Amino acid sequence: MKNLLILTLFVLATNIMIGQQESVKLAFHISVHKELKASFKSAGRLLIYIAETDKIEPRKSSIYNGNGVVFGTNINNWDKNETKHLNGNQDWTTNANWNFNSVPHGDYYVQLVWSQNGASESKVNSPGNLYSESFKINTKVKQEIRLSLSKIIPERKLITHDLVKLFSFQSDTLSKWWNQPMNIKASVLLPSGYAKNPSKNYPIRYNVAGYGGRYTRVNRLLNNKEFMSWWTSEEAPQIITIFLDGEGPFGDSYQLDSENSGPHGEMLINELIPNIEKQFRAIGSSETRFVDGCSTGGWVSLALQLFYPKTFNGCWSYSADPVSFNKMQLVNLYKDANAFYNNRMYLRPSMRNLNGDPQFSIQEEIYFENVAGVSNTYTTSGGQWSAWNALYSPKGEDDLPMPIFDPINGEIDKQVAEYWKKYDLLLYTKANWTELGPKLNGKIHIWMGDMDNFYLNNAMRDFDSYLKSTTNPKSDAQIDFSPMKEHCEDYSHKYVLGEIEKRMQEIKNK
Structure with missing residues (x-):
């Protein structure tokens, strides 16, 4: 299905001459196209993927392929006739070490996803969610960019076969x-x-x-x-x-x-x-x-x-x-104090290649999942740690899974770890x-x-x-x-x- 949703994205760079600063501010004006208004859901999570390469779609960026960063925010009661103005002053969760008020100069590929499935699908890139074409921007050039988010992730289908x-x-x-x-x-x-x-x-x-x-x-x-x-x-x-x-x-x-x-x-x-x-x-x-x-x-x-x-x-x-779980990858959840850092204060890797070269850390993995989570934490991201945590942990007072460790500093909750022993x-x-x-x-x-x-x-x-x-x-x-x-x-x-x-x-x- 095409042309179901048109979101207008304006990227407003500063008027300062090129070369006079190292970063720019970005602002976004997002509206819903009239053809989507009948099926548009007013509550969801907006994710903005920003990558430095177009070898894969930015929305398919993950910690596993090392491509790009992502920003996320929840939007409730979005009037389908309303244009949203979003910038660096909003409450964004991100895995980047910069924000929309200070974007490093460079060429980027931007893609938006409107995740509106709620609890029916745990993943961002799931059927019924909407996304845009990837669009290249250059932050050193004053730009007004319109992105048409006219694509919808199709329903899953089995190939027809007698067997x-x-x-x-x-x-x-x-x-x-x-x-x-x-x-x-x-x-x-x-x-x-x-x-x-x-x-x-x-x-x-x-x-x-x-x-x-x-x-x-x-x-x-x-x-x-x-x-x-x-x-x-x-x-x-x-x-x-x-x-x-x-x-x-x-x-x-x-x-x-x-x-x-x-x-x-x-x-x-x-x-x-x-x-x-x-x-x-x-x-x-x-x-x-x-x-x-x-x-x-x-x-x-x-x-x-x-x-x-x-x-x-x-x-x-x-x-x-x-x-x-005394060897949960490289973490001893029963004895270690922190999931991100070992006792020598080195970041623990989560993945390595065949030769042992680390590919990314547990901290990086969790920060990426935090963005996808509607709670702004990995516990609701639909990612790997979200699933582990949901299965092994008790339910918290907020009716969400209690986190095995803090989503920001990695401090392990020993009471939750005790509960994990059941699995x-x-x-x-x-x-x-x-x-x-x-x-x-x-x-x-x-x-x-x-x-x-x-x-x-x-x-x-x-x-x-x-x-x-x-x-x-x-x-x-x-x-x-x-x-x-x-x-x-x-x-x-x-x-x-x-x-x-x-x-x-x-x-x-x-």
């Missing part, structure tokens, strides 16, 4: 908890022989996405000619794959019960799984049900196997998020091993790169050490560490499906 189906239902469990209708979606990839064998029942695999992954990620496999050539051949295993949706009110739901996001685990186990397996002719037994994923999906698949050991007959967990997979496994261990026989398969970009191998090493030390029973978990391998580098849908097929063969041979 792909949409599963959608309204969850009674989540709807009751949220006191509003909560709809859940998943995509289904059927085995090649499904239509030809209408009376056959199949084993089933639940795939959990990396952070924020949606049910439409099956489209990537459909566009992969090599995978689809294999999947539709006689060589491919006859297994149903369910691609779970990662959306939650504060970011990824992590498919588990949470004081903040609601009973997503209960929904998955008691609603989604029974309904989807009945509709698509799964065998429907715990022996023939499996779970896997990478990154967020690696943590969730392992957590589901641990918390619901009789529901699944095996997990394949790759590059799992921190399985112990610490290492602590949970240790505390419940006598009862849990026998239920996990043959079910734990873990892969981790020893140069994981997010330092996730540190916590997994502790998990591995504990499982190797177990007795009564002795753990048979398979945990492989690959030297000089990065995050999710060896993850493969084809490999996991092949391993599940082997597991099924073992069951048949019993």
Whole structure:
């Protein structure tokens, strides 16, 4: 859809001659185009992305690609006939070390996003939100720039294919908890022989996405000619794959019960799984049900196997998020005083490359998330730390997740950290091993790169050490560490499906 919204952006530079100052003031006049007035929502968050390159759209800037800065502010009761005048005097949250009253001279690419989805979508770049074309400005030249924000982020769609189906239902469990209708979606990839064998029942695999992954990620496999050539051949295993949706009110739901996001685990186990397996002719037994994923999906698949050991007959967990919070990346949440700085007052990196070169710090990551959050903090950003915090933390007096650390100075809240122990997979496994261990026989398969970009191998090493030390029973978990391998580098849908097929063969041979 085009030309739905026209926002007029005036960038007013100072009249001082070029070269006489090092910065300028910017002011913005923003109006709503008449064609949008029927559908425009009056409350939302305005985000202004400013980048120094146009290699990617500024609105797609993130801490991960190191591109640009962003400013954000909430606007309520915006009259659709009103022109907004915004400048450096407004209450902006930003990750920049400058503001609109003092913009360093240079060439920039500016793009605006009007995030009007509220609680229905946690991400800024989600369907229904509006954005502009990227526009280049030069702050050394007096400019009046008009930006037409005439684009809308389209709805998600599954590629039409005989082997792909949409599963959608309204969850009674989540709807009751949220006191509003909560709809859940998943995509289904059927085995090649499904239509030809209408009376056959199949084993089933639940795939959990990396952070924020949606049910439409099956489209990537459909566009992969090599995978689809294999999947539709006689060589491919006859297994149903369910691609779970990662959306939650504060970011990824992590498919588990949470004081903040609601009973997503209960929904998955008691609603989604029974309904989807009945509709698509799964065998429907715990022996023939499996779970896997990478990154967020690696943590969730392992957590589901641990918390619901009789529901699944095996997990394949790759590059799992921190399985112990005494090594939450490089932070010991139980002992350290600050998440941003170590005890030598060095900024802790959050990401590194293969050679160990830091890419950005936790502080930079949090400051970027603070801008996206409607609370002006990472706790409502829909980003990675927002989702972790929503899952692991208690609810605060403001009905929002209590922050594990201060969004500005990084000081760790020890009371909140104590609450996080409930989701610490290492602590949970240790505390419940006598009862849990026998239920996990043959079910734990873990892969981790020893140069994981997010330092996730540190916590997994502790998990591995504990499982190797177990007795009564002795753990048979398979945990492989690959030297000089990065995050999710060896993850493969084809490999996991092949391993599940082997597991099924073992069951048949019993």
